[in-house]
Amino acid sequence: MAVEKHVGIEPPGFFIKLELEARGWSQRDLAFVLGQVEQQLTPLLSGKRAITPDMARLLADAFDTSPEFFLNLQSHFDLANAKEPDPAVKARAQLQSAFPIREMVRRGWIKDGEASLLRLQMSRFLEEANDNDSKSSIAFAAKRTHYDDTPPHQLAWVHRVRQLAKKLHVESYSPEKLIEALPKLKSFMIDPDAIKEVPGILAECGVRLIVVEALPNAKIDGVCTWLDDGCPVIGLSTLYDRIDNFWFVLRHEIEHVLLGHGKGDLGMVDLSLTTDMNDEPKYQPEEERLANEAAADFCVPADKFNSFFARKSPYFYEKDVIGFASVLGVHPGIVVGQLQRRMKRYDYLRKYQVPVRQYLTETALADGWGTVAPADL
Known part of the structure; x- marks a missing residue:
């Protein structure tokens, strides 16, 4: 074929005309070859009509070349004339x-x-x-499903917690007040409705409590971060909206605050771990081990739980669980959570693991679940 590719944004019809000239054909000749009426080719040769795949095959046979040649001419022309994105x-x-x-x-x-x-x-x-x-240099200690990295979804969630925390005004942080508040917080564990009192108690101790719905694929329960060395923040996702999970995660993060985790040179507390499904990690950073022990003992003291487990194993009747929870002064769902974990039976008495987010979001600064907390960017 005599046609050479030209640089520019000329329509395909321009090159077809060059080929006609090279062959000494007229538009009427091409119409005859293609089996079409001459007027049908006018829009094509003038660039007002694009070359379709059907026309590309006809032209390929007429000029003894490939259909791709004409389709490429059209594609280059269309792309050159496309709007800037x-x-x-x-x-x-x-x-x-x-x-x-x-x-x-x-x-x-x-x-x-x-x-x-x-x-x-x-x-x-x-x-x-x-x-x-x-990644970000923001230091935080987070109770997460996996500790081997900080995925972007989790990092964005932490920044949202920090962003909202700056809007809260609380008392100056006092670790002594926070320690003194623990028995009062403990007394709230029997009644789900009492959870609405938690944000106020923490604020009196200088701790900001923020509740932010987790982003998709961000399996994070809570975070301890600091706006500065004297401004601790606890963020909760209520990823698992259950009374036992709430109290465990909250006390876990409180321990991070009391121990000063997640600030200064400490950096990211979460280290590389190998975790089994529904099981304790095979290895935990010391900070996480301390926080987990404090949280578990706060929910159900280890010595009392071990004694109850030894006395009742392998049969844990519902009435015994309720009685044990009553003696401890906690909601039955909290004892159920500990038993499920020990027995690895996560369907056991699940009805007692009542949701609590509805109470928490009444008084805490919350974001998500259809509501956007006000925060100026």
């Missing part, structure tokens, strides 16, 4: 590769917009962290 598309793609931007927009954490606005919002949201990096 919105720069926000590339920005969203880059940000989405590092953080769950779409979900953050849906949740109202940031607003969708042009590229510069998205980057500015993310820079502020991440407290001036590098928005091209999926």
Whole structure:
């Protein structure tokens, strides 16, 4: 074939005309070869009509070449004349590769917009962290399913907790007050409705309590982070909305606060672990071991639980569980949670593991579940 590829944005019809000239054909000749009416070719040769796959095959036979040749001519022309894409598309793609931007927009954490606005919002949201990096230098100690890394979904969740915590005004932090408050918190464990008192008690001790719904794929229960050396923050996701999980996670994070975990040079507390399904990790960082022991003993003292387990094993009747919980002054669901874990029977008396988020979000600064907490970016 005599046609050579030309550089530019000429329509395919331009090259067809060149081929006709090279062959000494007229438009009427081409119409005859193709078995069409001459007027049918006019829009094609003038660039007003695109080459379809059917026409590409006809032209290929007419000019003894491949249909791909004509389709490529059309494709290059269309691409050269396509509209310039919105720069926000590339920005969203880059940000989405590092953080769950779409979900953050849906949740109202940031607003969708042009590229510069998205980057500015993310820079502020991440407290001036590098928005091209999926890690952050923010130190925190988190009770997570896995401790081997900090996925972007979890990191974004922690930043949302910190963002909202800055809106709360609480008393100056006092570890002494927090320790003194533990018996009072313990007294709330018998009544799910009493959980609404927890945010106020912690605020009196200088601890900010924030409740943020977890992002999809972010299996994180709670976090202890610090706005500065004297401003501790506890974030809860209520990922598992059960009374036993709430009290265990809360006391776990309180222990992190009391021990000063998750701030300063300590950095990320979560270290590499190998975890079995529904089982204790084979290895735990010392900080996590201490927090877990404090939480378990707070919910059900270890010596009393071990005695009860030894006396009643292998048959734990419902009336015995309720009686034991009454003696301890806690809700039966808290004892059930400990028994489930020890027996590895997670369906055992599950009816007592009542949901508590509804009470907590009455008084805590909460974000998610259809509600967006106010926070200026």
